[in-house]
Structures are given as structure tokens and as C-alpha cells.
Amino acid sequence: MMVANVGSPPSPGTAPAIRCVRLVKRFGEVTAVDGLHLEVARGECFGLLGPNGAGKTTTIEILEGLLAADEGFAELLGHRWGDGHDADLRQRIGVQLQETRLGERLTVFETLRLFRSFYRRGRPVEEAIALVGLEEKRHARVGKLSGGQRQRLSLACALVGRPEVLFLDEPTTGLDPQARLQVWDVVKAFCAEGGTVLFTTHAMEEAAHLAHRVAIMDHGRIIALDTPARLVASLEAEQIVEFETAREVPAAALERLPGVRGVASSNGTVRLAVTEMGAALPALLAELDRLGAPLAFLRTHQPTLEDVFVRLTGRALRDG
Amino acid sequence: MAAPGRPAHPLVELTRARILEFLREPEAVFWVFVFPVLLALALGIAFRSRPAAPLRVAVVDSGAAAQELARRLEGADELTAVLLAPTAAAQQLRRGKVDLVVALTGENEGGSAPQATGSLVVRFDPSRAEARTARLALREALRGPGTDEPLHLREEPVTEPGSRYIDFLIPGLVGLNLMGSGMWGIGFSVVVARTRNLLKRFAATPMRRSHYLLSFALSRLLFLVFEVAALVIFGWLAFGVLVRGSVTALAVVCLVGALAFSGLGLLVAARPRSIEAVSGWMNLVMLPMWLLSGTFFSYERFPEVTHRAIRALPLTALNDALRAVVNEGAGVRATIPELAVLGLWGAASFVVAVRLFRWQ
Numbered sequence: 001m002m003v004a005n006v007g008s009p010p011s012p013g014t015a016p017a018i019r020c021v022r023l024v025k026r027f028g029e030v031t032a033v034d035g036l037h038l039e040v041a042r043g044e045c046f047g048l049l050g051p052n053g054a055g056k057t058t059t060i061e062i063l064e065g066l067l068a069a070d071e072g073f074a075e076l077l078g079h080r081w082g083d084g085h086d087a088d089l090r091q092r093i094g095v096q097l098q099e100t101r102l103g104e105r106l107t108v109f110e111t112l113r114l115f116r117s118f119y120r121r122g123r124p125v126e127e128a129i130a131l132v133g134l135e136e137k138r139h140a141r142v143g144k145l146s147g148g149q150r151q152r153l154s155l156a157c158a159l160v161g162r163p164e165v166l167f168l169d170e171p172t173t174g175l176d177p178q179a180r181l182q183v184w185d186v187v188k189a190f191c192a193e194g195g196t197v198l199f200t201t202h203a204m205e206e207a208a209h210l211a212h213r214v215a216i217m218d219h220g221r222i223i224a225l226d227t228p229a230r231l232v233a234s235l236e237a238e239q240i241v242e243f244e245t246a247r248e249v250p251a252a253a254l255e256r257l258p259g260v261r262g263v264a265s266s267n268g269t270v271r272l273a274v275t276e277m278g279a280a281l282p283a284l285l286a287e288l289d290r291l292g293a294p295l296a297f298l299r300t301h302q303p304t305l306e307d308v309f310v311r312l313t314g315r316a317l318r319d320g
Numbered sequence: 321m322a323a324p325g326r327p328a329h330p331l332v333e334l335t336r337a338r339i340l341e342f343l344r345e346p347e348a349v350f351w352v353f354v355f356p357v358l359l360a361l362a363l364g365i366a367f368r369s370r371p372a373a374p375l376r377v378a379v380v381d382s383g384a385a386a387q388e389l390a391r392r393l394e395g396a397d398e399l400t401a402v403l404l405a406p407t408a409a410a411q412q413l414r415r416g417k418v419d420l421v422v423a424l425t426g427e428n429e430g431g432s433a434p435q436a437t438g439s440l441v442v443r444f445d446p447s448r449a450e451a452r453t454a455r456l457a458l459r460e461a462l463r464g465p466g467t468d469e470p471l472h473l474r475e476e477p478v479t480e481p482g483s484r485y486i487d488f489l490i491p492g493l494v495g496l497n498l499m500g501s502g503m504w505g506i507g508f509s510v511v512v513a514r515t516r517n518l519l520k521r522f523a524a525t526p527m528r529r530s531h532y533l534l535s536f537a538l539s540r541l542l543f544l545v546f547e548v549a550a551l552v553i554f555g556w557l558a559f560g561v562l563v564r565g566s567v568t569a570l571a572v573v574c575l576v577g578a579l580a581f582s583g584l585g586l587l588v589a590a591r592p593r594s595i596e597a598v599s600g601w602m603n604l605v606m607l608p609m610w611l612l613s614g615t616f617f618s619y620e621r622f623p624e625v626t627h628r629a630i631r632a633l634p635l636t637a638l639n640d641a642l643r644a645v646v647n648e649g650a651g652v653r654a655t656i657p658e659l660a661v662l663g664l665w666g667a668a669s670f671v672v673a674v675r676l677f678r679w680q
Contacts (some may be wrong), residue, residue: 064524066680090526097524101516118527161525 017042017165017196018063022072025058025220032058034220035072040213042164045187045197047211049204049305051317055220056200057098060169063198064095077164091120094163096154098170098200104143108134108153111142112160119161128160132186148179155186166190168199172206184210202317204305208232216309223312228305235303235311236261237273241284243298244269249291257283264310271310273303350600374400375454376620378409380423389422389440396461399454413443413478414647416488416618419454420444425474439472446477447485490555491642492615497547498574499609499635502581503588503602505543506536510589511598520680530674537582537670544578552646564649572652573645576659577638580666584634587669590676609635637661 018040025033033055040046048056061067063074065081077092079085102111112125123131129138132152137145145153151171158166168187172180187210191197201207207214208228216224216231224231251263254272259280262273274280277300288295309317328336379390381403393401404412404421412418421443442458444451459473478484513519522532548570555561563570588605592598612619612626613635622630630636641658644650652659 066520066524087526090524093524095521095524097517097521099517100521102518102521103513103516115525118525120526157521 016040016075017044017077018046018198019075020059020063020072021074023059023062023069023074024071025055025062025067026070031220033062033069036220036222038215038222040196040198042196043191043194045191045210045212046199047207047214048198048200048217049202049207049214049309049317050200050217051202051309051315054202054217056202056217057169058220059217060167060198060200064093064167065089091161092164094158094161094166096158096166096168096171098173100154102142102150102153102157105141107139107141108145109138111153112156115157116160122161123159125160128156131159131189132156133182146179148175148182151175151179151183152186155183159186159190163195165196165198168197170200170202172201172203180206204309204317208305214305216305216312218309218313224308231305231308232303235273235307237275237303237307239274239277239300240303240307241272241274241277241280241298241300242269243272243284244296245288245293246296247291247293249288249293253287253291254284257287259283262311264307264314266310266314266316269316271307273307273311274300374398375420375450375457376418377401377454377458378404378412378418378421380404380406380409380421382424386424389424393422393458393461396457398457399461410443411648413445414488415643416448416485416614417620419448419450420458422458439474441474441476443476443478445484446479484559486555486559487561487647488618488643489616490551490559490561491646492639494548494551494574494646495577495613495635495639495642496610496615497551498544498577498638499581499606501543501547502540502578503585503606505540506582506585507589507598507602508595509536510586511592511595514593514678514680515595517680519678523679529677529679533586533670533674533677536586537579540578540582541575544574548574561646563646565645565651569645569650569652569655570642573638573641573655573659576662576666577634577641580634580638580662580669583666583669583673586673587676590673591678593678609633612636614639632661634662634665637665 016039020036020038023033023036036059050056062069063076073080076089079089112128116122116125129135132155134152137149172183187197214228215222254263257280259274259276260272261275264271306317375398377393377399379386379401390401390403393399409421413421423441425439425441444455588601589598592601612630613633619630637658641655644655
């Protein structure tokens with residue numbers, strides 16, 4: 001899998017758009033966010049990557065001012081929610097929630113006109129429609145739109161107030177690959193004009209493709225934070241060998257193999273971080289033969305953020 | 321019975337699961353078990369058996385003879401009698417507060433014994449069952465002791481527009497409709513928006529929250545015109561029901577009524593997260609008013625001690641004000657007490673709704 005970046009992270013020195021310090025949020029017995037530190041620079045496209053239940057949505061909703069933190073604090077554009085600048089902050093941010101179903105009986109145009117009315121400054125409705133490529137659906141009712149079109153409309157609602165900071169919670173979950181690319185293009189264009197983006201995702205391709213920097217979240221904490229390229233490089237592997245065997249193989253037996261830098265396994269799938277494929281693969285096959293554990297399947301791929309997550313947690317992202 | 325913990329036949333287990341799920345839903349238990357009992361209780365009080373609910377006869381107070389007549393009727397089975405001035409008697413008949421009006425005429429006026437000579441005029445609406453029963457009871461009561469000779473009663477069935485049951489009913493239906501469309505229209509849209517996460521999405525914009533809530537009340541005002549016009553015009557074309565008051569007075573009363581029920585609709589929809597829950601709350605709020613507020617029959621039927629409480633209900637206030645304007649030609653000023661009740665309900669529920677409102 002290729003790791004593509006929108007660009008390099010913005011130069012230091014600009015005041016942060018977003019800052020979280022020791023953020024804690026509990027829901028009853030569950031600690032959804034557990035002492036989170038985070039800083040996002042202006043103009044940065046920042047991804048929160050993690051499985052479902054990692055605390056990504058809770059974090060982003062605290063930053064959007066929809067939830068109150070139990071401990072610590074969050075600053076947005078230099079202000080905290082509730083310090084008297086809420087109305088001003090709302091004017092300066094754009095929000096896309098996970099799963100909002102906009103009113104089905106309004107048209108695309110009517111929906112955007114409504115949202116535009118909430119902002120003092122903003123884009124003309126037609127411009128917002130063009131931004132997400134929904135010109136032909138201008139007078140179609142929301143109920144008649146496809147999933148991808150609805151998602152783009154929802155994005156247009158977030159952009160119609162010309163925000164400085166854009167929050168996107170799982171912006172492409174459930175979309176087909178083409179619709180997903182369209183959403184990515186809109187987000188990249190927003191960043192290219194200097195906007196700040198914080199998005200959540202449990203899809204590592206999305207994080208790798210969009211984000212300048214990625215924070216990997218698990219159990220309410222950030223367990224790794226860097227550019228996608230450097231996170232992947234931290235595996236020190238050229239290739240990942242993924243395999244399953246009929247019988248369980250002890251990890252210790254695999255770590256000693258030549259050309260293997262690390263072993264991680266989740267749900268019966270073993271992943272080896274490999275520096276030298278030519279040495280590692282024959283050695284692995286010989287070792288499995290010796291252990292009497294025939295292969296069920298084996299494949300290799302370029303290392304991804306998914307492998308970083310597996311290395312750090314011992315679980316796959318999609319396992320949750 | 322199978323031992324606890326050991327699964328029985330799937331059908332038994334499924335049925336048991338259904339029952340448990342049902343019982344663990346407190347709202348369902350209320351609507352299925354408690355509410356019908358309350359409903360039966362309310363209806364039972366309204367339509368109590370005869371001795372407890374005598375027929376009400378108004379005697380037009382024209383002097384000693386009339387007072388004597390009233391005393392005599394009061395003593396009769398199944399009747400209660402009140403002495404009223406002619407205009408008051410006519411008004412109470414229109415409002416369904418009395419079932420029948422008796423007036424002395426001719427040489428009897430001011431005389432001593434009503435049954436001696438002359439005649440009695442009996443006014444009632446023959447389309448009302450209670451009125452016909454009251455007429456029979458009256459005839460029975462006026463059969464003089466020792467004589468089988470019934471009194472000469474001149475009957476004047478009331479059929480002119482403004483005094484019939486339909487004249488009573490149409491304003492009540494307007495009131496009921498304003499309540500229903502206000503509460504359901506607002507309650508449903510708010511809760512649907514909440515289940516779709518749309519309220520939370522709005523809360524994330526700079527939109528002022530009170531604007532969102534007010535927009536419901538304002539949009540109601542537009543529909544209001546059509547709702548009221550449809551019923552009033554239908555009543556006029558089909559039954560000749562006339563609006564005796566001014567259109568302005570009718571508009572003012574409807575406006576205040578609609579706003580009051582918009583406030584109540586928002587209040588009921590302030591917290592529930594599901595359509596089922598909001599429906600339950602809607603019924604809880606509206607059904608008592610369906611029964612008590614005098615839409616289909618006068619609330620005078622309920623015991624006198626309850627009248628003060630019933631008049632404090634918004635639908636009662638709206639119905640009373642509508643009837644005053646439509647049937648009696650009252651102006652806005654005459655309906656100020658009712659408008660005040662409505663205004664208080666609307667303002668108080670709007671303020672509480674804004675505070676309680678669940679945006680996510």
C-alpha cells in the first residue's frame with residue numbers, strides 16, 4: 001500500500017488551532033478519553049486513527065463544544081468553550097457529525113441556504129454546491145440522494161460558513177471508493193487554502209492519504225503520533241509477511257528468524273515485519289515445516305499504518 | 321412449571337421474553353394498564369348514573385311564580401332547577417350548561433300558581449338526548465298532584481343557528497384541532513430531528529437555539545389560518561354555523577391558542593428520544609383535555625369542585641373563548657381571562673422547554 005501525503009506539515013511558529021491538555025471524559029464506568037494531549041497547528045490536516053470505541057468521537061465532540069470534558073481542557077483557536085467566545089467560535093468552525101441525516105424533504109439548495117443563514121460570513125450557496133460537485137443535484141431532495149451525495153452535502157453544510165477549522169467525524173465511512181475519493185478531494189482543497197482539519201477514521205488508507213500527521217488512538221489515549229511516513233518507518237520493515245497456520249506458532253520461534261524485525265499477531269493472523277525478504281521467507285517456511293504447522297495462507301504487503309496499530313496493540317484496527 | 325434456569329419450549333421462552341420486555345418498559349405498562357383505568361374513571365364521573373347527574377333546567381326568573389316553579393322542579397326526581405335572567409338562561413342553553421329552559425308566559429307572569437291557567441314555554445335543542453330526556457322529566461314533574469291533566473306546555477325547539485348542538489360543537493372542534501396539530505406537528509418533527517442527529521448538528525452551528533424553537537411556533541401560525549378557515553367555512557356551508565363575533569377576535573383567540581399549544585408541544589418534545597416515547601407523552605397531555613375541556617359536551621357535567629381546575633386547562637380556555645366569539649359575538653376584551661390562561665401556559669411551557677431541551 002502506498003503512503004501518500006497532502007504535503008509536509010506546516011512550519012512551526014504558528015499558534016495551535018487545537019490544543020488538548022490532560023483531557024478526560026467518562027461515561028459512567030467507562031473512561032472514553034483518558035488523559036489526552038494533542039496539538040494541531042493552523043493549516044494542518046490532522047487524523048485521529050483508531051478502532052471503534054477508541055474515544056475519537058468523544059474527543060472531537062469535546063473540541064466541537066458539544067460535550068464537556070470531565071478533566072483537563074481543550075482550546076480551540078486560543079479559546080476554551082464556555083469562556084464567553086462560544087458564539088464566535090461556532091462562527092469559525094465547520095462540523096460534520098458521524099451519521100447526521102439531514103431533512104429528507106428539503107432540496108440540496110434549501111438545506112445549504114438554511115445552514116448558510118446561521119453564519120455572519122460565508123460562501124454563497126451556489127459556491128458551496130460547486131465545491132462538493134452537486135450542481136446537478138441542486139434541486140433534488142435530500143431523500144433522493146445517494147450515500148456519497150449526502151455525505152458531500154453534509155460536507156458542504158460544514159463548509160458553507162467558510163470555517164477556519166473543519167471537524168470531520170468518520171467522513172467516508174460506508175462510502176464506495178469513488179465517493180470516498182470525491183470527499184477526499186474536497187478536504188484536500190480546503191487544506192490547500194490554509195484551512196485546519198481534524199478528522200477521525202478507522203481506515204488507515206484514509207489517514208495515510210489525507211493527514212499531515214496522524215495520532216493513533218486506543219482506549220482513550222494516543223499511543224503514537226507522527227507523520228504517516230514516519231509512523232510506518234518506525235516499523236523498520238520493508239515488507240510485512242502476513243500468514244495463518246493450522247496450528248498456533250510460538251512468537252519466540254519467529255523472532256529469531258533472519259531478516260525478521262518484529263512479530264505481531266491478532267485473531268490467529270501473524271504479521272512479521274521483514275527487512276530482508278530473500279532471507280526471511282525461506283527461513284519462515286523451513287521453521288513452519290519443522291514445527292509441523294502447515295500454512296493456511298500467506299501474503300506480503302508494503303507496511304501500512306494498520307501494521308503500526310497491530311504492532312502497538314496486538315489487535316487489528318477493524319477488530320475494534 | 322419448568323425449573324428456573326432450564327429453558328422451556330421455545331414458544332414459552334419467547335412468550336416469557338416478550339412479557340418481560342413489556343413489563344420492563346414502564347411507559348408501556350402505564351399506557352396499557354393505568355391509563356385505561358384513568359380514562360374509565362374520568363368518563364364514569366362525566367356520565368354518572370342519573371341520581372348523581374340530574375338534568376339541569378333553567379327557569380326564567382320572572383317573579384314569585386317562577387320562583388315557586390323552580391322550587392317545585394327542584395323537588396322533582398332527576399331534575400335540578402336554577403333561576404336565571406332571560407339572557408343568562410338563553411346563554412347557558414347555548415353553552416350546554418343547562419339542558420332546557422322554562423319560561424312563564426301571559427297571565428301567569430307574576431301570578432301565583434303556574435298550573436292554574438296560562439302556559440309554560442319550554443325551549444330546548446331536540447338534537448340533544450339530554451334535552452329530550454329533560455323535557456320528559458319536566459312533563460312528569462308538572463303533572464299536578466291528584467290530576468292526570470298535564471300542564472299546557474308550549475314547546476319551542478331551538479333550531480336557529482347559534483343555539484344548536486352543532487353551534488356548540490364547531491368551536492370546540494376548532495379548539496381541539498388547534499391543540500392536536502400544534503402538539504403533534506411540533507412534537508413529531510422535533511423528535512424525528514433528534515433521532516436523526518439533526519438537532520445536534522444544528523447545535524454545532526452558530527444558530528441561536530431559541531430561534532430554532534420559535535420557528536416551530538411561527539410556522540404553525542401559517543397553517544393555523546387554513547386549519548381554522550377550513551372548519552369554520554365547513555360549519556357555515558354545511559350547518560349554517562355563524563361566527564357572530566368579528567374575524568379579528570376569532571383570529572386573536574386562535575393565534576394565542578396556537579402559540580400556547582406550540583409551547584406545550586415543544587415542552588412535551590423537549591426530552592424524548594423516540595417517537596414511541598413522545599407519543600405517550602402527547603397522549604398523556606392531550607387525552608385529559610379531550611375529555612375534560614368541553615369539546616363534545618359541557619364540562620358542567622363534571623362535579624362543581626372540579627370546574628376551577630378544568631377552566632385552568634388550556635383547551636378549556638381556548639374552547640370557552642372560541643365559543644364566546646363564535647356563538648355569542650364576544651369581542652377580544654371579553655375573552656381576556658381565557659387569553660391570559662392560554663398566554664401563561666404558552667409562555668411558561670416555552671421557557672421550561674428551552675431549558676430542558678435535549679439537543680443530542
